[in-house]
Amino acid sequence: MFDNDNEKLVDTVMGEAVMALLESEKAVSFDELIAKLQESLSNETDPQRQAAYRAAIGGIHKFRSQPVVARHSRHGTEYDLLLKNMMSQPGATKH
Template sequence: MHRTKNEKLKDDLIGEAVLLILKNNGPINFKALASKLRAMAMGESDPERQAALAAAVAEIEQRNAGSANNPAETRGNYSIDNMHHLMTKNSQPRADKKH
């Protein structure tokens, strides 16, 4: 898939914001991410990065609004029931299996 330079920059800045949140032991959620991106934009002097940060905030807010209307959307393609089944499976490990 071909992505533009601006799309790549936007994704890089989202990643940077997530790392900053993690470094500060903050919660990783849409609200915290949008807030961190806004704070980054306030201190940014490069117009290209400012535009990418604004686009990132808009994307995160759009996804947040969508997830509020459809909570299943935030889970993506994951099946919670299948995960629960895997984590609560009562099968015992085989004796000849060490790992």
């Protein structure tokens, strides 16, 4: 559920960008997603959608800057593993 219409619009423009990448058969990565959002932003004339593109781009940058930590238990000992973002690795899977 969305807190407000602005968040829904951010999710909408993000989804549109992901779908465009999938349809173009480009590798889906944070870099490609940001590039697509920036391209769409440069062509957008609606102020609300422009704000949504900026928020989506900012959200991706914020997400990328935070490591994802998972805890796994092996033989009763807990290990902290830093997970690398698979999408940002060279050779990202094309869909």
